Amino acid sequence: MVNAKFIALRYLIIPTKQTPVEKYLEDIEKPDEYYPETPEGKRKLFEDTFLKEVLEYKRYKSEYAILGVYPITKDRYIGKLAKKMKRNEDIRKGDDTIKQELEIHPPCEFICDLKTQVFGLRKRSIVFDSEKAVSELLSEMASSRTLSYGYVVKFEPIPDKQAFWKVINGAKHIHSVKFTLNAPNLLGSDEECKDSLRNLKSRFNITAVDVKLENNEGSLKISEKEPVITHYVNYTEFGQGNWTVETDKNKFISSSDKIFTVTEDAKNFGDVANGIVDKMNENANKTPENNGDKNEPETIHPEDQETLL
Structure with a gap:
């Protein structure tokens, strides 16, 4: 074996x-x-x-x-x-x-x-x-x-499902969160996020969108109760993008690590x-x-x- x-x-x-x-x-x-x-x-x-x-x-x-x-x-x-x-x-x-x-x-x-x-x-x-x-x-x-x-x-x-929230909930400080969302390519991923990206793709011919949230003091608030963030996380968990979290200054954890x-x-x-x-x-x-x-x-x-x- x-x-x-x-x-x-x-x-x-x-x-x-x-x-x-x-x-x-x-x-x-x-x-x-x-x-x-x-x-x-x-x-x-x-x-x-x-x-x-x-x-x-x-x-x-x-x-x-x-x-x-x-x-x-x-x-x-x-x-x-x-x-x-x-x-x-x-x-x-x-x-x-x-x-x-x-x-x-x-x-x-x-x-x-x-x-x-x-x-x-x-x-x-x-x-x-x-x-x-x-x-x-x-x-x-x-x-x-x-x-x-x-x-x-x-x-x-x-990424492992729920890995994003484990990183967020376990971090003392959050300086930034970045999502890279690929243009819609599959059925079955987060529908609301996919519809928004499809609209951008048709208007601007994009292949991906970067969304970055940042707080230089490390007090960025990220909550599972925030629908927009949840849509982004669900989309990347389906394998149609990636995320990166900066927990301490210049310390990054990405979906590729999880x-x-x-x-x-x-x-x-x-x-x-x-x-x-x-x-x-x-x-x-x-x-x-x-x-x-x-x-x-x-x-x-x-x-x-x-x-x-």
Whole structure:
């Protein structure tokens, strides 16, 4: 048994005005007809470009790849995010010992739920050093494929529910609170907040809004009874933004520091993957309202599985 922590992320698929300059599916001449700006179109785009194609990516001096992806239900895929590394090992040849450089690819298992856009990823420091770093990496990897179709993908950590209020209630001083709210991208998040952001998006073509409340003396008043704050918190808890609290001067706590995690046996990942993402969906304000009934996911049997990468 190998106990491992899996972090909860949510990805957003955001239209961009950049003109498509490259097509990754050679047989598609008019990508807009195949990937319209609808939930179904964006889902198909992400599935085709991130989960069904070989994806290798170089970031700074490191190389990464999405490997071994296959469906376990009609809406869920499991796979691995791997990092290319080199390691020196002592190799015996007769009476001599020589050093030989070997290439290794340590993986992080993941499960992706296409319905809720929740992405559960095993936490391994050998592959990534922080939740923020891996969110940026995955965003860049996915966007490298979707940008040519007029979309970018943004991965956001999903904070542990009630983490914000635990920070607020446990702080002696609060100097500032900042919310970054991404433009509406999912059904099921806080409706009032989403409606306000949708209005701003239609008027100004925004992709995100920053809201900052500040008191230089550290006596900022933040209450659960204040509807506006509650809407912002609910929105970020759903994985559509982030928050940062300054409790003491220059001491910051962010939603990325309070990411929701699930501990499971990584050795039997295929058997526990559905349970991992179910817990993540429950934490992130449960399944979005457009997902229909809450029956068990339709399982694809092993004989029907096909390795896609």
